[in-house]
Amino acid sequence: MNDVSAFPLEISGSPAPMVSFRKVTKSYGALTVLDELDLDIAAGEMVSIIGPSGSGKTTVLRMLMTLEQINGGVIYVDGQPLTHMPKNGMLVPASQKHLRKRRADIGMCFQHFNLFPHMTALENCMEGPVQVLGLSKTEARERSEELLEMVGMIGKKDQHPSRLSGGQQQRVAIARALAMRPKVMLFDEVTSALDPEVIGEVTNVIRKLVSEHNLTMLMVTHQMGFARDISDRVCFFYGGKIEEQGPPAELFGNPKKERTQQFLSAVKEAI
Amino acid sequence: MFDWKWDFTWEVLPRLIHATGNTLIAALAGYAIAVVLGLGLALAQRTPYRPVTLIVREFVEFIRSTPLILQIFFVFYVGPQFGIRLSPWASGMIAIGLHYSCYLSEVYRGGIESVAKGQWEAATALNMTTTQKYRRVIIPQAIPPALAGMGNYLVGIFKDTPMLSVIGVAELIHAANAIGSENYRYLEPYTLVGIIFLAVSLPAAGLIRLFESYVRRKLGL
Amino acid sequence: MSTFDFLVLYWPRLLSGTGITIAQFLLAAVLGVAVSLCMGLLKLSHNPVLRGAAVTYIEVFRGTSLVVQLYWIFFVLPLFGLSIEKFTAGYVAVGLNIGAYGAELVRGGILSVPKGQWEAALAINMSPAKRMRRIILPQALVNMLPPWGNLMIELLKGTALVSLISVADLMFEARQINASTYLSAQTFGVALIIYYILSRFMVTPFMRWLERHMARKLGKA
Numbered sequence: 001m002n003d004v005s006a007f008p009l010e011i012s013g014s015p016a017p018m019v020s021f022r023k024v025t026k027s028y029g030a031l032t033v034l035d036e037l038d039l040d041i042a043a044g045e046m047v048s049i050i051g052p053s054g055s056g057k058t059t060v061l062r063m064l065m066t067l068e069q070i071n072g073g074v075i076y077v078d079g080q081p082l083t084h085m086p087k088n089g090m091l092v093p094a095s096q097k098h099l100r101k102r103r104a105d106i107g108m109c110f111q112h113f114n115l116f117p118h119m120t121a122l123e124n125c126m127e128g129p130v131q132v133l134g135l136s137k138t139e140a141r142e143r144s145e146e147l148l149e150m151v152g153m154i155g156k157k158d159q160h161p162s163r164l165s166g167g168q169q170q171r172v173a174i175a176r177a178l179a180m181r182p183k184v185m186l187f188d189e190v191t192s193a194l195d196p197e198v199i200g201e202v203t204n205v206i207r208k209l210v211s212e213h214n215l216t217m218l219m220v221t222h223q224m225g226f227a228r229d230i231s232d233r234v235c236f237f238y239g240g241k242i243e244e245q246g247p248p249a250e251l252f253g254n255p256k257k258e259r260t261q262q263f264l265s266a267v268k269e270a271i
Numbered sequence: 272m273f274d275w276k277w278d279f280t281w282e283v284l285p286r287l288i289h290a291t292g293n294t295l296i297a298a299l300a301g302y303a304i305a306v307v308l309g310l311g312l313a314l315a316q317r318t319p320y321r322p323v324t325l326i327v328r329e330f331v332e333f334i335r336s337t338p339l340i341l342q343i344f345f346v347f348y349v350g351p352q353f354g355i356r357l358s359p360w361a362s363g364m365i366a367i368g369l370h371y372s373c374y375l376s377e378v379y380r381g382g383i384e385s386v387a388k389g390q391w392e393a394a395t396a397l398n399m400t401t402t403q404k405y406r407r408v409i410i411p412q413a414i415p416p417a418l419a420g421m422g423n424y425l426v427g428i429f430k431d432t433p434m435l436s437v438i439g440v441a442e443l444i445h446a447a448n449a450i451g452s453e454n455y456r457y458l459e460p461y462t463l464v465g466i467i468f469l470a471v472s473l474p475a476a477g478l479i480r481l482f483e484s485y486v487r488r489k490l491g492l
Numbered sequence: 493m494s495t496f497d498f499l500v501l502y503w504p505r506l507l508s509g510t511g512i513t514i515a516q517f518l519l520a521a522v523l524g525v526a527v528s529l530c531m532g533l534l535k536l537s538h539n540p541v542l543r544g545a546a547v548t549y550i551e552v553f554r555g556t557s558l559v560v561q562l563y564w565i566f567f568v569l570p571l572f573g574l575s576i577e578k579f580t581a582g583y584v585a586v587g588l589n590i591g592a593y594g595a596e597l598v599r600g601g602i603l604s605v606p607k608g609q610w611e612a613a614l615a616i617n618m619s620p621a622k623r624m625r626r627i628i629l630p631q632a633l634v635n636m637l638p639p640w641g642n643l644m645i646e647l648l649k650g651t652a653l654v655s656l657i658s659v660a661d662l663m664f665e666a667r668q669i670n671a672s673t674y675l676s677a678q679t680f681g682v683a684l685i686i687y688y689i690l691s692r693f694m695v696t697p698f699m700r701w702l703e704r705h706m707a708r709k710l711g712k713a
Binding site for chain 3: 274332333335336337338339340341342344345348349351352353430431432433434436437444447451457458461462464465468469472473
């Protein structure tokens with residue numbers, strides 16, 4: 001049912017997109033969440049996804065992190081297939097081994113942080129580098145402390161998550177994801193669970209990442225102003241499809257589609 | 272109290288205390304088996320292979336719904352029928368360990384299921400293997416909520432050790448039976464055994480609660 | 493001897509043993525439920541003497557072993573002039589033991605009824621007894637039935653211990669047959685299966701039915 005014979009074994013070209021969704025479909029039973037999604041993200045690009053709830057925004061990130069299986073199409077990361085692997089000159093569904101190899105390129109931050117409660121902030125950051133990448137403890141500690149410094153959490157490195165505020169937990173979670181040195185970072189509504197007064201401390205960290213690092217980033221957000229400020233491109237999702245996309249100034253300033261206009265004015269009214 | 276003989280009490284007490292040692296050893300050894308085997312049974316019920324899951328689940332159900340004393344007899348007597356001779360201690364530990372491993376597997380299962388889904392996802396996002404996810408992320412968080420249940424079954428296993436007397440393990444009831452039939456006096460030995468059980472299980476329950484809060488603090492939960 | 497021949501030869505004894513087991517189970521269940529209600533309510537009493545009595549009862553019966561209680565009731569009580577015939581001693585011990593565990597379930601179930609229900613009953617000027625019987629207990633019952641299902645399985649398994657004082661239940665008959673035939677695998681295997689059938693296909697389905705029935709009666713299903 002998922003015929004992938006027409007898809008290339010890898011994507012070349014210069015520059016090849018860092019992430020490429022090719023006709024990706026996702027459904028839960030009869031409900032189609034994403035309908036033949038095509039989306040390319042260039043290396044170093046910052047793409048924001050906006051749209052009403054239930055439009056499939058978060059699903060895009062979760063599929064890229066391999067938390068959800070796709071029902072059709074292929075996702076490529078850094079030119080190589082992620083959801084599939086080449087076998088005898090054809091693409092077949094990816095094995096666990098293949099997923100683990102390709103997943104190393106991707107990092108993710110969650111709406112509810114999902115820090116490990118039984119580890120301190122520093123231990124959370126060191127966990128992946130030590131256990132998964134096989135770094136020495138010294139090396140991992142150095143790397144983690146550097147990142148905690150960057151997100152402004154070095155002073156709380158020995159605290160357990162239960163002792164940290166939401167904004168602080170989210171900053172640690174960003175450091176934890178970065179410690180794996182991913183090529184692509186995913187931010188899934190990272191400010192949605194935060195109190196309004198601490199949203200700034202998290203968005204500032206992401207701003208810093210955009211200006212100082214050459215990461216490819218994909219972000220689902222409800223913060224329209226923030227998306228407008230820092231994105232290279234904004235995608236408006238509606239009903240499992242990209243309804244409209246473009247540079248933020250254009251999409252927010254001069255939306256072409258009626259649904260985009262409706263959504264943006266509804267959001268404005270809410271503020 | 273009615274016809275209570277203190278000199279007889281002092282005479283038999285050392286023997287009962289010695290047997291208490293055996294009872295505690297039996298309980299702890301059986302528990303050690305159950306703790307490890309129970310985790311295996313809990314994880315086996317979570318494999319993606321449906322038949323394995325179903326068979327293990329039914330096995331656990333079977334062991335939990337049949338009497339331990341019968342299982343003790345089964346292990347002790349069926350071996351020799353097929354040429355395997357097990358000592359009373361060995362068969363007792365196998366039976367009691369197996370029986371309680373099934374209870375503990377349910378406790379572990381509850382603990383594992385209480386870990387939030389986001390923890391699995393965060394572990395996937397860090398590219399952990401399934402083994403790493405369990406060992407580093409899930410099990411450490413599954414243990415604290417399971418501790419109360421684990422503690423209850425430690426006390427439970429202790430109170431079930433008298434069943435081992437039926438195959439000749441020299442624990443408390445076995446000693447009390449012997450004392451009773453040698454002296455034709457049952458009042459003191461059986462009452463003392465009851466008091467010893469109370470004296471161990473009541474403080475144990477309190478200690479377990481202390482240990483539970485200690486572990487929670489230690490893990491920062 | 494094949495298992496079939498074995499069954500042909502011994503089914504009358506296994507059957508009569510099963511009958512005794514069921515009788516012990518039913519009698520102990522009735523006694524256990526009555527004791528649970530009584531002790532559970534007493535533990536919630538405002539009178540410190542009544543509450544103390546209930547706490548002592550519960551801790552003693554939960555803190556010592558059923559085997560010990562059984563022996564005490566059968567061998568020691570006669571010394572106080574209270575001779576009980578073994579069949580009665582069997583289900584009384586099992587029932588009293590289960591009652592201590594059930595009391596905690598009753599107490600928990602009653603405490604789980606929202607405070608507003610007490611206040612509403614008070615507001616329509618119900619007497620305390622009526623309030624408990626008409627308003628609180630029915631709701632408490634629905635809340636505590638699921639753990640009662642497990643307790644009933646424990647009760648069934650507990651009845652196997654009455655064989656220790658020679659009540660001719662299923663466990664006792666199995667031991668007798670084993671002693672005369674040495675066909676341990678067949679004897680104890682069949683007994684295990686009978687216990688399994690009793691708990692998995694009779695006790696558990698009945699408790700589930702009761703849960704559904706009570707929930708429906710309270711309009712919760």
